[in-house]
Structure formats: C-alpha cells, structure tokens
Amino acid sequence: MKIYPFKIPKPENNALLYQEDIEFVFYDKLHQHDEIQISFIKKGTGTLLVGDTISSFTENDIFILGSNLPHAFKSDKNGSEKSKMLTLFFTETSFGESFFKLNELAEINYLFSKSLQGLNLKSNRTEIIKNFLKLKNASKLERFILFLEILKMVSEATSIPLSTFVDTKKYSDTEGKRMRNVFDFTIENANQKISLDHISNVANMTKNAFCKYFKKRTNKTYISFLTELRIENACKLLKSDQDVSINEIAYKVGFNNISNFNRKFKEGKKVTPISYRNL
Numbered sequence: 001m002k003i004y005p006f007k008i009p010k011p012e013n014n015a016l017l018y019q020e021d022i023e024f025v026f027y028d029k030l031h032q033h034d035e036i037q038i039s040f041i042k043k044g045t046g047t048l049l050v051g052d053t054i055s056s057f058t059e060n061d062i063f064i065l066g067s068n069l070p071h072a073f074k075s076d077k078n079g080s081e082k083s084k085m086l087t088l089f090f091t092e093t094s095f096g097e098s099f100f101k102l103n104e105l106a107e108i109n110y111l112f113s114k115s116l117q118g119l120n121l122k123s124n125r126t127e128i129i130k131n132f133l134k135l136k137n138a139s140k141l142e143r144f145i146l147f148l149e150i151l152k153m154v155s156e157a158t159s160i161p162l163s164t165f166v167d168t169k170k171y172s173d174t175e176g177k178r179m180r181n182v183f184d185f186t187i188e189n190a191n192q193k194i195s196l197d198h199i200s201n202v203a204n205m206t207k208n209a210f211c212k213y214f215k216k217r218t219n220k221t222y223i224s225f226l227t228e229l230r231i232e233n234a235c236k237l238l239k240s241d242q243d244v245s246i247n248e249i250a251y252k253v254g255f256n257n258i259s260n261f262n263r264k265f266k267e268g269k270k271v272t273p274i275s276y277r278n279l
Contacts, residue, residue: 015094016147018135021085026073030180032171035089036115037065038154040132044083046075047232049183050118051163052218054229056236062125063162064154066115067091068170070179074187076236086132088147111155118162124153165219178203179217190229191254196222230254231268234261238277246273 017035021027030049041061048057049072050065057063057073065071075083092100092112100109121128131146131153138146171179185202186194199222200210214222233253237244244252250261250273265273 015090016144017089018143019087019089020136021087022082023075024082025075025077026083026085028072028074028184030070030072030176030183032068032070032176033089034067035091036067036112037063037087037089038150039063039065039085039087040129042084042086044075044081044085045236046073046083047187047229048073048162049187052165052220052225053163054225054232055120055162056232060125060129062121062128062154064111064115064119064121064159065162066112066118069116069118069163070171071118072183086135088135088150090147107155108151111151114159114161117164119159120162121154122158122160124157128153128157175217178205182214182222186226186229190226190233191252193254193256194226226254227264228268231265234265234273235269235276238273242277246277249273 026044026046039062041057041059041063043059045056045058048055048063049070051070073085099105100112128150131150134146135143182199182203185199196207196211200207203210203213205213211222214225218225230253234249237249237252238246241249247258250258255261255264262273265276269276271279
C-alpha cells in the first residue's frame with residue numbers, strides 16, 4: 001500500500017466491496033483511491049478532511065466521496081469507545097463499461113459528477129441506514145440489490161458539498177506524503193501557534209514555495225485552512241460542553257484574541273458563537 005494513493009483491497013471477482021471499520025481511530029491518513037465511497041457512520045465522532053475543507057462527522061452521517069478525492073477521517077479519541085463505519089466501494093466501471101451509462105441510470109450518473117466534491121446527505125437517511133444495516137448478512141445478489149436501492153435513494157436525497165475546490169490532478173507519492181504530513185501536523189497542533197516558517201519545514205519547502213504550493217493545491221492560503229480547522233474544533237466544543245465559556249473555547253482552539261475569534265467564526269458559520277451554541 002502506497003503512502004497516499006492506495007488500492008482498496010478487494011477479493012477477486014468482487015465488483016462491489018462492503019467494509020466495516022470498527023476501530024478506536026479510523027484510518028486517518030490523507031489518501032485517495034479510484035473507488036467511489038459511500039460511508040455510514042454508525043458510531044463515533046471526529047474531524048473529516050475532504051479536498052480543501054475541514055468539517056465534522058458524527059453518528060448517522062452519510063457521506064459520498066468521489067473517485068480520487070483526497071480525504072481523511074480523524075476520530076475523536078473517546079477512551080474505550082470504538083468508532084464504527086460501514087462503507088460501500090465501487091467504480092463507475094465495476095459492473096462493465098456501459099452499465100452506469102444506461103438511460104435508466106442517468107440520475108445516478110449525475111450523482112457521480114456531484115460526488116467529485118464529496119457530499120454530506122441531509123435527507124433519506126433513515127431508509128438508507130436501514131439498507132446499510134442489511135448489507136452484512138446479505139448474499140452477493142441481495143447485496144447488489146441493496147446497493148442499487150441505496151444508490152437510488154442517495155441520488156434523490158438533498159445534500160451539501162463537502163469541499164469547495166478539488167484539484168483533479170492525482171498526487172505523486174512525494175506530493176502525497178508532503179500534504180499528508182502538513183494536514184496531520186496541522187490537525188494535531190491546531191490549538192498551538194503554527195508559523196509559516198514551521199509548517200514550511202514540515203513540508204520540507206521554503207516558506208514562499210510552500211505558500212504557493214498550498215494555494216495551488218487547495219485554492220486557499222494555509223492560514224485560511226488553519227482558521228477553518230480551529231473554527232470547526234470550536235463548534236465541537238460549543239455543542240459538547242455547555243459549561244465552558246466562549247472565551248475559554250477561543251483560547252482552547254488556538255485563538256489568542258477573542259474579537260478575532262468572534263469575527264472569524266461569524267465569517268465561517270454566518271452566526272455568532274453564542275447563537276451557534278443556542279441553536
């Protein structure tokens with residue numbers, strides 16, 4: 001398995017792969033693969049990195065990640081509690097070059113194009129989850145039928161994109177390792193002061209070269225990315241810990257100025273931290 005682009009291990013002659021991840025921490029390295037991925041979070045919470053964007057995942061979330069879309073699931077460490085994710089992997093040619101090009105499947109083709117940015121489903125989740133829970137004990141034929149039912153419901157569901165910008169160019173192993181190191185370091189140390197000099201060293205580049213490289217690959221500056229991550233971490237604390245003041249949360253996630261925190265939070269979430277907590 002390569003460090004960044006990697007192959008999903010698949011039994012011979014299986015066009016569709018069903019996988020259960022039951023771990024304290026999901027596979028959390030930034031990676032990409034040819035397969036389209038539909039994932040149901042049965043248990044657990046954490047941070048989701050897709051393309052250029054940081055968001056969160058929690059129980060009952062359903063995500064669709066398109067072919068070769070860079071992503072990583074960073075589980076929150078909850079002591080003895082294991083996270084659980086159920087996933088279907090397939091490609092547009094898993095069932096033959098022409099299968100998904102049939103007129104009867106036109107609406108699903110549109111789903112594939114939307115999935116290139118990643119999707120977070122906002123409707124039809126109850127019925128989709130029911131079908132996901134049947135997959136484990138289904139025969140291969142039953143699993144294929146359930147898969148088509150899931151695809152139909154996913155294509156009809158309302159959703160929001162996970163990423164605002166996706167560079168369609170595949171990463172080389174060297175580039176993949178560099179970006180993985182940058183994202184891993186940032187996620188683990190977002191509450192600390194991170195200078196451009198420091199993160200450039202992590203990427204093994206000069207500061208100017210790194211800033212240009214990061215902007216080209218993500219369509220945003222590194223500082224913008226770091227701010228988004230801190231805001232997302234603040235959202236988790238606002239939801240989970242009502243006893244911690246907003247000032248404390250601002251400093252916990254890496255802001256050293258409360259007015260700057262309030263301004264950046266409202267820019268990103270369109271509401272103030274107080275309103276977000278009340279909602």
